[in-house]
Amino acid sequence: SDVSSTSSVTHVSQYACQRKSTLDNKNKIFTDTLELLAENCEFDENAGSFVAYSRATSVLKSLPYPITGMNDLEGLPCIGDQTRVIIEELLEEGVCSKVESLLCDEKYKARKLFTSVFGVGVKTADKWYGLGFRTLEEIKARKDITFTKMQKAGFLYYEDILQAVKKSEAEAVIQIIGDIVGQCAPDAKVTLTGGFRRGKEVGHDVDLLITCLEEGNEEGVLHKAISKLDRHGLLLFCDVVEATMEKRQLPSRKYDAMDHFQKCFLILKLDKRLVNKRDYGLASGSAVRLTDKRTEDENKTMIKGWKAIRVDLVIVPSQQFAYALLGWSGSRQFERDLRRYCSQEKRMLLDNHGLYDKNTQEFLKAETEEEIFAHLGLEYIEPQERNA
Ligand code: ATP
Ligand code: MN
Ligand code: MN
Numbered sequence: 354s355d356v357s358s359t360s361s362v363t364h365v366s367q368y369a370c371q372r373k374s375t376l377d378n379k380n381k382i383f384t385d386t387l388e389l390l391a392e393n394c395e396f397d398e399n400a401g402s403f404v405a406y407s408r409a410t411s412v413l414k415s416l417p418y419p420i421t422g423m424n425d426l427e428g429l430p431c432i433g434d435q436t437r438v439i440i441e442e443l444l445e446e447g448v449c450s451k452v453e454s455l456l457c458d459e460k461y462k463a464r465k466l467f468t469s470v471f472g473v474g475v476k477t478a479d480k481w482y483g484l485g486f487r488t489l490e491e492i493k494a495r496k497d498i499t500f501t502k503m504q505k506a507g508f509l510y511y512e513d514i515l516q517a518v519k520k521s522e523a524e525a526v527i528q529i530i531g532d533i534v535g536q537c538a539p540d541a542k543v544t545l546t547g548g549f550r551r552g553k554e555v556g557h558d559v560d561l562l563i564t565c566l567e568e569g570n571e572e573g574v575l576h577k578a579i580s581k582l583d584r585h586g587l588l589l590f591c592d593v594v595e596a597t598m599e600k601r602q603l604p605s606r607k608y609d610a611m612d613h614f615q616k617c618f619l620i621l622k623l624d625k626r627l628v629n630k631r632d633y634g635l636a637s638g639s640a641v642r643l644t645d646k647r648t649e650d651e652n653k654t655m656i657k658g659w660k661a662i663r664v665d666l667v668i669v670p671s672q673q674f675a676y677a678l679l680g681w682s683g684s685r686q687f688e689r690d691l692r693r694y695c696s697q698e699k700r701m702l703l704d705n706h707g708l709y710d711k712n713t714q715e716f717l718k719a720e721t722e723e724e725i726f727a728h729l730g731l732e733y734i735e736p737q738e739r740n741a
Contacts, residue, residue: 365412367430368698369690369741370731372415376552376740380413380420383440386449387413390439393455396464396475402435409436411686411741420444463487471514471620471663472503506590506620510661512650514620517555518662521629526559526621526664529587530578537577540566546681547665552737558663560681564674575615575668582621589661590620596668604704606696608689612680612705615668623662625655673706675719680705687734687741699729 366372378384391406408431413420416429423441426432432440442449455461460482466489467478486492493508500508507514523545531543547560563578565571575593582588596615647655654660669677680688695703701717702709708717708728719725726733 365415365429367408367412368694369411369415369684369687369739370694370729370734372412372741373734373738374411374415374684374687374741375738378414378740379416379418383420383443384410384413386439386443386452387436389452389455390449392465393461396461398475405431405433405435407686407689409433411690414741459487467492469515470504470511471507472501472505473507477504503590503592503618510589510620513654513661514557514663516648516650516654516660518557518559519628520549520554522623522660522662523549523556523559524629525623525627526662527561529621529623529627530561530563530664530666533578533581533585534563534574536581537574538565538570540570541574542566544678546678547683550682550736551684551740553740558665560665560667562667562669562674562677562681564669564671564677566671568671571668571670575617575666578666579617579619582619587622588619589622591617592619593617602706604702604707604709606702608692609685610704612667612677614673614677614705617666619664619666621662621664622659624659626658672718675721675725676703676707677705679722679725682736682739684739684741687739690741691729694731695729701729703729 387406387410391403391410394400394403394406412429412431418425420426420440422444423437426437426440439449439451463482463486464475464478467473467481467486468475470489481492481498489508489511492498527543527545534541534543542564544562544564545560546562547558548556549559563571563574565574579588579591579593583591594616597613602613667677667681679691692703695701695708700711702711703725708719708725709715710717717728719728723733
């Protein structure tokens with residue numbers, strides 16, 4: 354609406370859902386720095402600065418050209434003073450002093466290290482830091498610390514989980530889950546979502562939606578599938594969260610809210626023989642050659658013959674499938690801006706279950722993501738363009 358007609362510079366929207374952001378990021382030097390600063394603000398629960406750095410990062414990711422001077426920032430939204438200072442320093446010095454000191458900061462280093470364990474959040478990390486711990490070895494060695502089941506699994510499979518999940522591994526996981534879920538309900542369908550759906554080559558986990566053609570058939574599928582995985586010896590860890598759906602509940606106003614679907618957070622034991630060999634650097638046959646192309650941890654995976662992989666499974670009733678797919682496809686910033694756009698520009702409320710129009714006081718049905726974008730008056734953005 355506020356596009357100036359005289360300007361030759363294309364207008365960049367303040368909302369990520371009105372920009373296209375592919376994985377071809379022309380401003381990685383800037384966005385890596387800003388993302389680290391945003392992460393530290395999130396650790397500090399400094400919501401204001403977290404949002405400022407995150408939005409600025411996202412705007413830079415959408416640009417088809419690299420920023421080469423401060424003039425390039427003219428007319429861009431969401432680039433505030435604290436961001437400008439960082440960009441200016443990077444342009445002049447090539448490094449950011451704030452990041453340099455953060456990377457040497459005891460508290461930041463401990464938070465980063467501790468939260469890299471599955472099941473450990475900032476609260477726990479800060480508790481351990483306060484107790485004087487600085488390494489994972491110190492924590493593991495203590496007999497007087499109680500760990501949750503999730504954290505125990507996190508320590509047990511730490512090296513595997515820390516390694517990124519590769520696309521070929523995600524494909525093998527889809528195959529396994531697809532087979533098993535198909536045995537639990539004949540009309541069940543598994544859909545890849547999350548970062549891999551956005552075209553990423555690696556991820557921290559595999560996000561899958563499970564839905565049935567006929568509404569209601571998905572009931573019981575999750576527990577059946579989990580016991581099958583267990584009987585096949587594939588289940589290393591499982592945390593089921595039951596559905597908490599209240600009928601006709603209005604979408605949450607929070608931009609970062611969790612959804613109400615039945616879901617589980619898994620660690621699967623993935624047999625390396627099920628994974629396409631190209632990603633393990635093996636030319637042919639089963640002989641394990643320790644080439645220096647692989648990391649030490651990857652070599653360990655090769656020797657033990659399997660790798661622990663984080664998987665999220667979400668059970669979705671078919672009526673809500675399009676909304677769940679949109680909500681789980683990410684990126685986080687794309688989702689936050691989509692919801693913010695809805696409430697600020699459209700007087701609508703969006704979440705992973707549906708879209709509520711406050712103007713007409715009704716829920717809007719959608720069978721595809723395209724229909725949801727149409728309801729919102731937005732140009733459709735492909736998943737590969739949602740890497741905001
Ligand atoms: P990565 O490659 O690191 O896994 P990702 O984009 O797939 O990147 P995830 O943390 O797996 O990141 O999340 C995928 C999407 O699902 C995000 O958009 C996030 O908002 C959403 N999401 C994650 N966890 C939940 C949850 N418990 N409830 C609702 N939505 C979630
Ligand atoms: Mn993911
Ligand atoms: Mn996930």
